Amino acid sequence: MVTTERVEAVLARVRPFIQADGGNIELIAVEGNSAAVRLTGRCAGCASAHMTLYLGVEMALREQMPEFGTLRLR
Amino acid sequence: MIAPTPPAPDVVVGRSARMRAVFEFLRVIGTSESTVLITGESGTGKEVTATLIHQGSRRRHRPFVAVSCALFSESLIESELFGHERGAFTGAIKDRPGRFEMADGGTLFLDDIDDVPLSMQVKLLRVLQNRTIERLGGTRTVPVNVRIIAGSKKNLQQMVADGKFREDLFYRLNVLPLTLPPLRERREDIPALMDYFIERYYRRKGDDVPPISEAVRQAFLRYRWPGNVRELENACERIAQMCSCGTVGIGCVAASVLLQSDGPLPELPAAAAPPPAEPPVFESAPTPAPPSLSQDAPISLDDRMRELEASLIGWALKVSHGNKSRAAELLQIKRSTLGDRINRCGLGHAASSAHDEHRVPTVAST
Numbered sequence: 137m138v139t140t141e142r143v144e145a146v147l148a149r150v151r152p153f154i155q156a157d158g159g160n161i162e163l164i165a166v167e168g169n170s171a172a173v174r175l176t177g178r179c180a181g182c183a184s185a186h187m188t189l190y191l192g193v194e195m196a197l198r199e200q201m202p203e204f205g206t207l208r209l210r
Numbered sequence: 211m212i213a214p215t216p217p218a219p220d221v222v223v224g225r226s227a228r229m230r231a232v233f234e235f236l237r238v239i240g241t242s243e244s245t246v247l248i249t250g251e252s253g254t255g256k257e258v259t260a261t262l263i264h265q266g267s268r269r270r271h272r273p274f275v276a277v278s279c280a281l282f283s284e285s286l287i288e289s290e291l292f293g294h295e296r297g298a299f300t301g302a303i304k305d306r307p308g309r310f311e312m313a314d315g316g317t318l319f320l321d322d323i324d325d326v327p328l329s330m331q332v333k334l335l336r337v338l339q340n341r342t343i344e345r346l347g348g349t350r351t352v353p354v355n356v357r358i359i360a361g362s363k364k365n366l367q368q369m370v371a372d373g374k375f376r377e378d379l380f381y382r383l384n385v386l387p388l389t390l391p392p393l394r395e396r397r398e399d400i401p402a403l404m405d406y407f408i409e410r411y412y413r414r415k416g417d418d419v420p421p422i423s424e425a426v427r428q429a430f431l432r433y434r435w436p437g438n439v440r441e442l443e444n445a446c447e448r449i450a451q452m453c454s455c456g457t458v459g460i461g462c463v464a465a466s467v468l469l470q471s472d473g474p475l476p477e478l479p480a481a482a483a484p485p486p487a488e489p490p491v492f493e494s495a496p497t498p499a500p501p502s503l504s505q506d507a508p509i510s511l512d513d514r515m516r517e518l519e520a521s522l523i524g525w526a527l528k529v530s531h532g533n534k535s536r537a538a539e540l541l542q543i544k545r546s547t548l549g550d551r552i553n554r555c556g557l558g559h560a561a562s563s564a565h566d567e568h569r570v571p572t573v574a575s576t
Contacts (some may be wrong), residue, residue: 178455184453192465
């Protein structure tokens with residue numbers, strides 16, 4: 137079951153580092169088995185950062201919740 | 211006297227107590243010809259260390275041959291190490307020297323010795339005892355002059371206790387034992403290692419070296435690094451390849467480093483505190499690495515005492531700049547006793563070069 141709490145728990149593991157760099161990763165919505173997040177800060181405009189965080193966070197979400205669908209960046 | 215070491219292809223970075231003990235060991239064994247057994251997890255730098263030992267030895271102008279004993283199937287190890295004659299087996303179309311012969315006069319690094327099957331261990335033992343080899347399919351006995359350094363991921367003594375490693379071969383190899391600490395046990399070296407590798411990979415690309423954000427440093431300090439220095443090096447190479455932002459930010463760090471999944475973040479040790487300046491002399495007396503054994507594994511008190519003795523003698527010789535009478539005073543033993551102990555520990559050659567500071571292959575952080 138994909139819930140806001142479980143997604144937040146995963147995001148909370150990377151968030152301190154992103155915040156320390158002056159950015160943030162915010163959960164916008166959980167829709168069914170998928171979630172949408174927004175990346176802000178210095179890394180937000182960087183394509184390679186998007187790829188890194190997107191793939192890494194999605195993988196971690198799926199590790200916690202095998203039924204997890206897709207992570208969308210907005 | 212010893213000529214300056216030729217430029218090392220690689221260096222060992224670190225100023226932690228654990229690494230200072232390793233450098234101290236390297237310095238003390240100096241030009242010894244004895245067999246060294248290097249134990250350390252994957253990625254802790256066994257081969258780099260073996261290269262440094264070779265370069266510090268009198269064999270440094272002779273070949274250094276490294277061979278992983280895990281790469282080959284059991285039957286191939288023999289042909290790889292000892293070579294074969296033409297026609298020894300299908301496909302043996304010409305004579306081929308083995309690694310022992312290729313390393314003649316130099317140093318042979320037998321890595322992954324813990325992966326050598328028991329049946330092969332007997333043959334290896336015989337070669338190490340007789341210092342002669344026979345090629346597969348050959349009848350000629352070839353004498354070989356090689357200095358052996360063995361590398362092991364696992365604690366061989368434990369493997370002996372479990373019946374997986376021959377006791378006689380273990381004692382043949384365990385003459386000068388060296389344990390390399392995993393990176394998580396020397397976290398205070400992480401910043402220096404980061405700077406070293408980041409600089410290396412940006413320079414290799416021909417780019418300026420960018421500053422590293424504090425968040426990235428924190429992430430590196432907190433990660434467990436199961437793959438040790440090799441993993442950290444790869445993480446730095448990845449950053450150098452991906453990041454062109456001017457400052458290395460968190461977005462360029464592999465997510466696995468940020469998202470370590472094994473429970474709560476480990477406590478940071480004194481890593482955040484500034485590193486001590488030059489350690490006082492006595493502190494640099496080498497403390498032998500504590501046995502990295504599982505709790506109920508047997509340890510040999512005699513071996514440990516010998517290690518301790520060797521490192522304290524090394525310390526005394528260093529402090530006394532190789533003056534044995536002074537060293538004996540420091541240790542509160544007779545000069546003649548010290549001579550006997552030095553010989554017993556195989557430190558004979560190290561003693562004469564104990565003050566050759568430039569031979570310590572280290573890059574300290576600044």
